[in-house]
Amino acid sequence: MVNIVESDPRVSGVEYQLSKVEKIIVVLSTKGGVGKSTITALLGLALADKGIGVGLLDVDFANPTLHMIVGAPTHVELEEVMGVKPYRVDENLYILSPVFFAGDTSLPLRGQEDVDALLEILTIGNWEDINTLIIDTPPGLGDTQLTLFKLLRSTAKDKTRALAVTTPSQLSIKSLERSLPLVEQLLSYKPLVVVNMAGPDYLSRHIGEYAVAGVVRYDASLEEAIGSLDKIRKTKAYSDVMGIVDSIVRV
């Protein structure tokens, strides 16, 4: 009798690579342009400045921008050890971006290939010596997000956290209210909310049944700080994030 079983080894690979980190934070929003990449970078830098080893991963294959914010070049030499080591941008801050492989262009990926790219980058990323991995996702709730949530739930459930970003606009809030119950169910975890680009008087503790972990004010100086960690450290937005870091990672 011929007896053959077959499967894709990458899920096992992802499980192995993610077993190296203590905590994973997925930054998400169904609405675009609300500040996911900015908050990912600020949160990563704030944690790194507290002495924690942080890895940033950009899984926005159509439009990766995280590397720009933290000032990583497009062409880098990555060390090949059990996959690839992320690129170091600061003492405790590392990043892995699709641009390191595909260069500065949009990748025209259809659904399955988007999923393949996600699986691949998670299989090769070696997060050894990293404490907290922060994943910047593209906007929406499609192939990338659904696959990522499923993977994290099956390989790293107990250490996965989700951070939903919104602006104070009711359009963004509505988008969040619609999607968070779904995200919660898919991840088996209640996402935290950060309200970004808020006015000076903005105050809110809850969005629906979800706690607002922090408010980050609109800060016009951020634009000029893109690409320089030292300049970012001087922004109000960075101080705001520094002030809420504990409430985000404690949970």
Next chain:
Amino acid sequence: MHEAAIALAVVREAEKLAKTLGTKPKLVEVVVGELQSIDLEVLGEYIRMNLREALPGVEYKITTEPPVLRCEQCGYEWRLDMNTLDPDVKEAIHFLPEALHAYVKCPVCGSRDLTVVRGREIRVRVHG
């Protein structure tokens, strides 16, 4: 090495698969799409080392699958010759096969809207 990470994933997966087999595993077959541009000798060596501990006595075999691409704009389908690619491109694709979309164009209409029909994947088969 990238090959080391893949080999580890392959052997871990083979271990899981072997448990579902119902009979004693005899052979681990690894199907490698050429798009991965993996060094097969290096991969084989890592698999051999890991397999020895995980599933002692089980043989392994690596088979390759040449890449076939399809243009979604004009429908042209062709076999991509990896040797025609620039070494830098090969290196990028080695890490992230989807990076090919940044470099490869349809030879007929020039579109980058391509689908990989075959030759991308890595699959593990455990034979009992």
